[in-house]
Amino acid sequence: MAPGKKGVLERLDAGEVVIGDGGFVFALEKRGYVKAGPWTPEAAAEHPEAVRQLHREFLRAGANVMQTFTFYASDDKLENRGNKLSFTGAQINEAACDLAREVANEGDALVAGGVSQTPSYLSCKSETDVKAIFKKQLDVFIKKDVDFLIAEYFEHVEEAVWAVEVLKETGKPVAASLCIGPEGDMHGVSPGECAVRLVKAGAQIVGINCHFDPMTCVKAVKMMKEGVEKAGLKAHYMVQPLAYHTPDCSCQGFIDLPEFPFGLEPRILTRWDMHKYAREAYNCGIRFIGGCCGFEPYHIRAVAEELAPERGSVPAASEKHGNWGAGLEMHTKPWVRARARRDYWETLKPASGRPLCPSLSVPDGWGVTKGHTDLLQQKEATSQDQLKQLFDRSKTH
16 A cells, blocks of 8 residues: 555544445446456456556546456356466456556555455355465465455355455455345345354455445445444445346346346436435445446446535546536537536436336346356356256246
8 A cells, every 4th residue: 555545444434435446347348358258357467458447437537446357356267167268367366456556556546356256155165165266366465465355246145254254364454245135145144144244254344236226235235234233243334236227136136137238228327326326325324335337437426426525525537527417508509508407417217218118127036046056167168958958948937
């Protein structure tokens, strides 16, 4: 950490707002640098300029945290289901740390090294085996001296606890976020109980990321906060949700939606929705507020602008953005100039523009989780026979 910069716990202990960055795998997939399906981050080593630029845009939008692009960068995931292994996990993790540090040093941002759930856990490998995977990634984070650590995107609190126990051994601050909703993890453990287990394992910051929309995630974090306080424990709270509306999701979130992952655009939140999200999160006592899949830099800018009174500043990117549409005062068309006001954008009900577009979807949820044979890891590509079985099953759901 650069001299003069405050650490994440120092900031949160002082009541400051820490703004996270946005979604990398979805943003870089759309830009042609990540492959949908594996969702693995080879781009950190293969196309560093793309990753660096996205970090830079989130920093300019107001993010205080540059999270290393190490989502799914464990060797078991990189080799999963026939994925071509172009780089080792160590190479990707090292490149990701260097990029995050380079950009963080351009502003008042911290570097967070992140680990996520593993195919090995879903395949029922042992605690020792799964922890060894986290330890391998952790060795790189220690070598690169990241500022703090995040265990994120865990569907099962048991695996998240294992991750926290490994990360805690470093002595660095540890955050842990689950990709669950108000119904709890995939084995039905409530958000409150999940949070208690994570705090007891050593996490100082707990919360929710991905799988659900902002208001659903905030609701789940509120349940976490209530559980932790009821248990007589203390923690800071974080939330990094999707940038998609998901009112029709089941307990596994947007992965069950038929639009996942290539037809989600009609569900994306506007910048004005993000203002509401940021205020709701802040009012609930959450101080680490960011985004996950679907969050672009303009979404993070909206979060930073909404919380500007609390933070005491606006981000550099706001130089090109009039407050609540004020820049439209300069538009050539009078009916557009008439939209240069907060009450217009705050009450707008955006249309999809798609004739006969359904307002909600029917989730595909097949009800499988850890221990089911469908989730067993394999290094070989999915065979045509296996695909046919899946295609046939999908017709019955």
